[in-house]
Amino acid sequence: MKCTSCQEVDSGGPLAGGLSRRDFVKFCSAAAVAMGLDASFGPRIAAAATAKRLPVIWISAQECTGCTETLLRATHPTLENLILELISLEYHETLQSGCGKQANDALDAAIAAGGYVLVADGAFPTKDGGIYCKINGEPVIDLLARAGKNAAACIAIGSCSSWGGMPSADPNPTGASPASAIFKMKGLDKLPVMSIPGCPPNPYNFLSAVLYFVTFGKLPELDDKGRPKFAYGRLIHENCERRAHFDAGRFAEKFGDDNHRQGFCLYKLGCKGPETYNNCSTLKFGDVGVGSWPVGMGAPCFGCSEKGVGFTVPLHSPARLVNVTPPAFFPNVAAEKGGGVSAGAAAVAAAVVGAVVGAGLATSKQVGKAEEDKK
């Protein structure tokens, strides 16, 4: 008997934007691995994502459009694949073609239909009745609550929406607050909310979370700040390519000095990797491979995703060391239950996306702390 899986995968033809179904299954396998699942979940995730387009309402408040821009930088899938094939984007002020009454009617109809994922983007001003950000004359905090009532879940994308971000920086003149605070204020505490902080966040953390929701009908496992553990379970410092220099006491002292040029640790320049939970050091940005993240390019992490660090403490002050001593050994990747990524899984991810995103680094790092139970 002949296996026909490959033909079946290809039988639906390419997705919009030219991504082949085979490549999409590969992406889903990589996303499964990134979420701490076995790569064999890839076809299941791909099938769920293409079977029914998930309705999404995207509400933008006090934001800079960087969180939408970050999705433009994703290549597997591209933004076109995402909005034309995988989700049904009912409302998004930057991406929708309609405007005025047409856009408002589409929004109202989508809210009435319910069952959508609500993406909250930007911080939400609470001072003076929320007058500092209005959409169609309605304070955005009221619109968020109105949309939250019929939503299946909310994904707060970016630091602004997750914990206030840049608009909430002292003295926070508008009372900029995270989406979760608005739901609490409006009596919608029961709405499941997941935060994907970062300024902007890595688009693959957002896309992976969306795929997880589409496949399993629930949000992935979250930490105490509402962040998916698969992405925010580890300190940047734990998997940083400059970590060996930190442990050996080799630091850049000034921007552009010999130590900086040699790629030494950026701790003395104010790197906040030791107190920032994120997967930047393993996932990278922009699909261009090795070094494509702030620290990789010689810029200290400023903790953009971490509440109480980014936009809060001075850029070049030394980080608070959460783990003072280097680990005697790296984590046993299969020992704990949770949302990490196993070394074996990382190897699979590297195999899947390696040519594009720097497989060597992905396999060389000890990432994550556990594999989630197979669903």
Ligand code: SF4
């Ligand atoms: Fe812009 Fe950063 Fe806020 Fe996203 S989190 S909207 S990138 S300021």
Ligand code: SF4
């Ligand atoms: Fe990397 Fe920053 Fe930690 Fe140095 S302090 S090892 S540059 S994360």
Ligand code: F3S
């Ligand atoms: Fe932000 Fe630091 Fe990552 S500045 S993008 S959390 S390396």
